[in-house]
Each structure stands twice: as structure tokens, then as C-alpha cells.
Amino acid sequence: MTYTTAKNVPAAQRAEAPAVPAHRRARRYLTPWLFLLAPLALLVTFTYAPIVNMLAYSFTDWDGVSPELHYTGAHNYAEIFTRPDLFEVFLVSGYYLAASAVQIVLALYFATVLSFDIRFRNFFKGVLFFPSLINGVAIGFVFLYFFQDGGTLDSVLALFGVRTHHAWLGTPVSANVSLAGVSVWRYLGLNFVLFLGAIQSIPGELYEAAELDGAGRWQQFRHIIAPGIRPVVTLTVILSVSGSLSVFEVPYIMTGGATGTETFVTQTVKLAFQYNKTGLASAAAVVLLLIVLAVTWLQRRLVPDERVDLV
16 A cells, blocks of 8 residues: 655645635634623623722722712822721631631542542532522521521520520620631532542542552542642632632621621721722722732742642
């Protein structure tokens, strides 16, 4: 059998392919952009345009109601950085950072256990993921009654003979611990699904080879699962830290920022809608955005993405 190449084919037979008409080339080029037109329009309208407006308002004294606004330069930013009380609320984020660490550990534990063949594992997967499907406002109202005096928590403790008259949302420490616990319950399922998907993407042959070598579950986790899901763990840590800095729904619904539970976002909302300082609130929102971006960039620098190759 002989193979012919382009050099062996006569020039007459090597006729060039017919040129594609210009209108077809244009249509082929524009078709992907036509599909992207609607989502790009929504993205610009509801994301980038509000960000630009927020940045513009941060340099004014607009109260959010009056049609008139005056340019004040960097006055709002100067006020933010010269008022310690506006930054003290970031101390509350420490509770949510600690809760994020607990949440990641629990999600990784459950994802590892349920990745193996155990009874009722699909049921437990649904139980863990279910809180992620509930609206944050509904969760806030449910746990508001859960932690109230004589509420669900006190009733459950009474069944075990524990009598308490402690106001769970009455002191800064207990209130912040309670709210952080709610965030663990709510977001545990999301991290669990991320970890479970990463673990299940690891080739099963690695587990079989490890079992043949006599490796137990801990050795499999240490040498197979942990290195294989490292990028997902990094992503989860980044999301958890940025989320801890911008907590809003649960403390706003349950306490309204009272009892020392005010976060930077709830404070910003109060500045805008309670004190009618939309310009100052916009500047605070810009500062929070820059802080989140800086923290994310720092995390990516400290823990860069690494290509994982277990095979």
C-alpha cells in the first residue's frame, strides 16, 4: 500500500478549496456573540453599571432621596478611615472566620466518609445539602425562634434535664457564637458538595491499588484524597474568608446588628437607608470590595494553584 503526500500530487489536482464568502465568514464570527448578547447585557446592567454608579456616589454627599448631589472629593473615604467605630465591626468577622474553619473541616469529613460505600449515604447527602436550598431570610426567622428565651433550643435542653435562662442573643459573645453557628449549618452543604465532587473525580484505581498495599482509610485520605482535592480546598478557603468579611442576611434578620453583632455590610445598609448617607455608604461598599479583592489576591499569592497529577 502506498501513501500519497501533497508533494506527490500534481499541481492541477492540488486545487485550493473554494473561498468562503465574506457574509458567511461574518456570520460565523458574529454567531457566538449573538448568543452571548443577552447574558452580557444582563451582566452589564445589573452588575457593572451599579458598581460604576456606586463608585460615582462615593464621591458625593447624596442622601439617596434628593435629586441634587454635590461632589465632595475623597471626604467620605477620609471619614471612613478616621472613624475607628466604622472598622471595629470587622472584629465580628472573627467569629465567622472561626465558623468557616469548623465548617470546612466538617464538610471535608462528611464528604470523605460519604464518598465510600456506606448504607444510606444518599440520604445523608440530601440531609447535608438541604440547608443550602433554603432562603437566607427564612433561615434567619427560623433560628430567631430557635434561640429566643424558652424557644426550641431551651425546650430541647430541658428534655435532657438542662435548665437554662440564658439569653442566647442577649450578650455579644453568645449572640455572635449563635449567629456563626447558623452560618455553619447553612453553608456546610455547599462546601460538602464541592468536596464530594472533587473526591469522586479521583480515579478509583488509586483506591484499589492502595487497598492492595494494605492502606487504611486514613492513609488513603492522606496520600490520595488530600493531594487530589487541594485546588478545591484552596477555592473553598477563599470563598469562606471573603464570605466572612461580607456577612449580612443572618445578623440583619435575627438581631438587626444589635448586641454587638453588627457587621460591615449591615452597618453600610444602615448608613444608606436609616441615616440617609448614601454617599458614605457607597464609599464603605467600595472599601469592602477592595478589602475582599486584596484578601483574595493575598491568598492566591500565598497558596498558588498547583496542577495535581495523581496518576
